[in-house]
Amino acid sequence: MKIGILQTGLAPESLVASSGEYPEMFARLLDGNGFDFQAWRVVDGVFPEGPHEADGWLITGSKHGVYEDHDWLPPLEQLIRDIYASGRPLVGVCFGHQIIAKALGGRVEKFPGGWAVGPQSYAFPDGEKVVNAWHQDQVITPPEGAEVVASNDFCRYAALLYPGHAYTVQPHPEFGDEFISSLIDLRGKGVVPDDRLQAARDALGTPLDSRVLADQFARFFTERRIS
Known part of the structure; x- marks a missing residue:
């Protein structure tokens, strides 16, 4: 099965040698499921010809906001609607979670x-899961028909299931503690309040359930379900 990865942001340049770009992180996360991957750097205006270019699609995170004025955002939203209409499975993470909601009629702020x-704890139907997060924007109003799959007191719509079409999550199962630690230094200081950065650093080492979300993604790609 070929998974097309729509890259909507760039990892910090100094981390690429050790961590890879976002598509490489997702390829590692989903390794062992028999998937092939091809990435399109939509953040640089590079798009596939259409949904037929892959059997399933994944949209990465980004430092950008879905409400910002970028030339690549309107065609990305249209591609999302085209993928949705095609019936091919679609997964979104963080920015991907948000842009899919926006493209389908939801609201992000x-x-x-x-x-x-x-590390953040989220209530899923089968119990609490701890996954790394890095975001200020959130889905405020989900699209019609989206089902809430995970939430916590801070993030009400942390995971949304669009039955048979898409599965999206706000946290980052592809981010390990080392990457989060580097983001704190490279992108957090002066942007995220110091007390939240320190709390995040103190929480590093908490056992993560990233593999659970990876299994959900793989199951959705192959079976259109997450459990």
């Missing part, structure tokens, strides 16, 4: 409560 950084 900067959350008044500020940032979620580092």
